[in-house]
Amino acid sequence: MKQLDLLTLNNHFEGDFKYQQIYEEIKGNVLRGKLRAHEKLPSKRQLANKLKVSINTIANAYEQLLAEGYIYTIERKGYFVESGTEFPDSGTALNKLPADLKEAEADGENWLSFSHMSTDISLFPFKEWVKCENKAVDNHKKELSELGHPQGPYQTRKTISRMIALSRGVDCEPEQIVIGAGSQLLIQQLMGIQNKEQVIAVENPGYSRFYRLLNNMGFYVKPIQLDDKGIDIKKLASSKADYIFVTPSHQFPTGKIMPVSRRIELLNWAIEKEKRYIIEDDYDSEFKYETNSIPSLQSLDRNHRVIYTGTFSKTLLPGTRISYMVLPPNLLREYRRHYSDLMQFSNSLGLFTLHYFIENGGYSRHIKRMNHHYEMKRRLLMEQLRAKFKDQVYMEDIPAGLHFLAQFQTEKTYAEIELKAEEEELEIYTMRRFMLQGQEKADNWVELVIGFANIQEKDIPEALNRLYKILFL
Ligand code: 76U
Numbered sequence: 491m492k493q494l495d496l497l498t499l500n501n502h503f504e505g506d507f508k509y510q511q512i513y514e515e516i517k518g519n520v521l522r523g524k525l526r527a528h529e530k531l532p533s534k535r536q537l538a539n540k541l542k543v544s545i546n547t548i549a550n551a552y553e554q555l556l557a558e559g560y561i562y563t564i565e566r567k568g569y570f571v572e573s574g575t576e577f578p579d580s581g582t583a584l585n586k587l588p589a590d591l592k593e594a595e596a597d598g599e600n601w602l603s604f605s606h607m608s609t610d611i612s613l614f615p616f617k618e619w620v621k622c623e624n625k626a627v628d629n630h631k632k633e634l635s636e637l638g639h640p641q642g643p644y645q646t647r648k649t650i651s652r653m654i655a656l657s658r659g660v661d662c663e664p665e666q667i668v669i670g671a672g673s674q675l676l677i678q679q680l681m682g683i684q685n686k687e688q689v690i691a692v693e694n695p696g697y698s699r700f701y702r703l704l705n706n707m708g709f710y711v712k713p714i715q716l717d718d719k720g721i722d723i724k725k726l727a728s729s730k731a732d733y734i735f736v737t738p739s740h741q742f743p744t745g746k747i748m749p750v751s752r753r754i755e756l757l758n759w760a761i762e763k764e765k766r767y768i769i770e771d772d773y774d775s776e777f778k779y780e781t782n783s784i785p786s787l788q789s790l791d792r793n794h795r796v797i798y799t800g801t802f803s804k805t806l807l808p809g810t811r812i813s814y815m816v817l818p819p820n821l822l823r824e825y826r827r828h829y830s831d832l833m834q835f836s837n838s839l840g841l842f843t844l845h846y847f848i849e850n851g852g853y854s855r856h857i858k859r860m861n862h863h864y865e866m867k868r869r870l871l872m873e874q875l876r877a878k879f880k881d882q883v884y885m886e887d888i889p890a891g892l893h894f895l896a897q898f899q900t901e902k903t904y905a906e907i908e909l910k911a912e913e914e915e916l917e918i919y920t921m922r923r924f925m926l927q928g929q930e931k932a933d934n935w936v937e938l939v940i941g942f943a944n945i946q947e948k949d950i951p952e953a954l955n956r957l958y959k960i961l962f963l
Contacts, residue, residue, distance in 0.1 A: 508543050509550035516551065520560045520575050527573035531561060602953040603917040606743065606893035606941030609807055613863060618852045619843065626842035633842070638834040642669030642814070646845040650800075650814060653848055658775065659789030660798050662816045668825070671811040671836045673771070673801055674703055680769075680797065680815060681707055683828045684733070691731035693721055695924035697742050697771070700735055713926040716741065720748040723755045732766045734759075738787045739775035743924045743939045744895055745888040753787050760795035767821075769797045774804045776857050779865040779889035794818035802844070804892060804943075805857055812836060812844060864892060864943060871942045871950055878954050893941040895921075899934055900961045907936060907960055914956040936961070 519525045532540070534548040541548075552569055555561045561569050627634070633643060641647065647664035654660040670676040677700060681690075686708045692701050694713030704711045712729045715722050721736055736756070738748035748756075760766045770787045778784070788798040801813040817825055847853050868889070875883055875896060882899040902910075904922040911918050921937035945953055 509547045509554070512537075512541065512543070512548065513551040513554045516555060517558075517560055520555075520571055521577045523576040523578055525571045527571055527575070529571045530567075531569040531571070533568055601915045601917060602949050602956065603944045604919075604938075604940045604942070604953065604957075605917045605944055606919065606939050607808060608941065608944040609804060609892070610860070610863065610867075610943045611807060612946065613860065614807060615852060615856055619847060622846035622850070622852065623839065623843040625846050626839055630838070630842045634838055638838045638841075640829065640832050640834050641665075641667060642834060642836060642841050643838060643845070646841040647814075649845045649848045651816075653853075654786075654798070654800065654816075657783060658772065658798075658800075659785035660816060661789060662798075666816050666819070666822055667814050668817060669812065669814045669836055669841060671813070673773070673799055673813045673815075674699060675835065676799060676813060676815045677769070678703060678707070679829065680817070680821070680825070681709070681733075683821075683824050688733060689729060689731040691721075691726055691729050691734040692926065693736060693741065694926045694928075695743060695921065696735070696926055697737070698923055698926060700771075701926045716744065716746070718746070719752040720746055721752070721756070723752070723759060726756075726759060732763065733769065734767075735769045735771060736787070737771045737773065739772055739784055740777075740888075740891045742771070742773065743893065743921075745886070745891060745893075747784060747888070747890065748787075750790075753790055756787070757791055757793075757795065760791075761793050767795055767797055767818075769799065772798060772800050774891045776805050777861055777864055777891050779861060779868070781889075788816065794820065797821065805853070805860070806844075810840065812840060865889065867942050867945070867947065868894070870947065871940070871945070874950055874954055875940075878958065892943040893939050895937055896940050897935050897937050898961050900936055901934060902936065902961060904936060907938075910960045911956075914960050916953060916956040916960060918957070918960075 516525070516531070525531075531537070531552070534545050534552065538545045538548045552561065556563060556569075559572055560575055562572050563569050630643075644664055646669065647667040650667055650669070651660075651662050651664045654662070668676060668679070670679070681704060688709060690704050690709045690711050691714045692704070692711055694715055696713065701711055701713070712731055714725050714729060714731075714734075720738065720741055721734065726734060734756070736748070738753060738756075740747060756768060760768050768787065768791075772786055775783055775786070786796075786798060788796040795818065797818065798816040799813065800815075802810050803813065806812070844853075872885060872887070872894070875885065879898065884897040885894060888894060900907075904920045907920055908922070919939045919941075921939065924939065
């Protein structure tokens with residue numbers, strides 16, 4: 491009978507996992523059809539002698555091949571190749587990922603960033619955070635060993651509900667809070683239970699990720715122009731929308747703060763019809779530099795028409811991935827009915843850590859400190875921008891958030907600016923990212939969204955040199 495040792499089996503098995511190499515070799519021969527169905531394999535002893543390895547090694551390799559069904563065994567006769575195991579093309583190009591899917595290794599060394607998406611990690615209280623994490627491990631072993639509540643641990647929801655009652659006037663029970671790994675996921679869930687025939691209004695300019703998400707979900711999404719108070723109510727009324735996404739505390743990205751008169755108009759629009767809702771995206775309201783934080787739109791609502799969403803991406807770190815939404819009772823009931831099968835989708839350890847971080851005062855201390863720090867940086871950056879660009883720059887001084895809008899007088903197009911920014915290694919976003927529909931740029935002016943959280947003070951002059959080259963050279 492033809493046996494495996496007639497094949498050119500590799501004789502050099504080295505290193506720690508010899509059995510695995512032998513297994514791979516035989517497997518390859520079976521798949522390529524070099525070993526045919528029902529051919530007999532050499533006995534363990536024969537093969538061990540030939541390959542100068544222990545019988546155990548061969549036994550391990552055969553065991554694995556048996557377990558996966560490449561070979562079978564007949565008592566006292568030996569091992570044979572299983573039928574139906576020939577698959578000649580397998581293995582080739584398996585590891586070859588097409589070039590368009592390959593990710594470049596980060597080469598961020600020389601890059602500077604005016605991104606509005608990051609926070610300043612240099613002042614993050616890691617020690618305190620880790621202490622809270624240790625406390626979470628000590629106190630919650632039982633919960634950590636189980637699947638948690640799909641909306642996140644009750645304790646954390648209770649802490650969040652107390653905190654947003656104090657800081658934002660949000661009126662809710664812990665039951666109404668859904669914690670999730672990112673606002674997009676939460677919005678996707680919330681809108682997943684709505685009728686797809688609905689029109690959804692969003693602010694224009696606005697948050698393109700929500701805009702695209704809603705579009706991809708199949709909704710008809712209508713970008714609504716802003717006036718100097720925020721969303722234009724007349725345009726909203728004529729849009730036929732029953733849902734609106736707004737950022738009243740700090741319009742994204744223009745920074746406008748919606749005055750109470752417009753908030754009341756918006757709430758009145760909502761109660762004109764049953765099942766009309768306002769999604770209040772309160773993504774960075776913790777940063778207000780001259781006034782106290784303005785109460786949320788939800789705090790004015792008496793009819794359960796506002797869905798409030800908040801995030802820890804700006805106050806902690808974007809990578810924390812902890813966001814939450816507050817559902818009015820009717821929507822909560824629908825949510826629970828629809829998602830009764832869903833498992834919790836954030837990390838419990840992170841959520842218990844957050845609970846202690848808020849409870850022991852670390853969170854509010856951090857926000858207070860960051861408010862001072864960011865306000866200092868915002869002022870510094872604005873001063874230096876004015877000094878460098880003189881009357882070629884226009885900025886409205888809105889003391890809030892982690893970014894501001896700046897207009898520059900230049901002939902360049904957004905496409906040219908984005909390309910040149912890449913060359914100059916400066917991360918910066920133009921208004922193009924936020925214009926959801928229409929809106930060509932004004933002649934000779936461009937608008938940039940300048941985030942100041944990430945950039946270090948000492949790097950501002952160099953970043954502005956690069957910006958100058960991007961805009962004018
Ligand atoms: C979030 C707006 C308008 C929500 C935001 C952000 O998922 O909780 C910005 C961009 O981290 P999440 O998102 C909160 N609503 O700007 C935060 N900004 C995003 C992350 F930095 C990205 O894509 O322009």
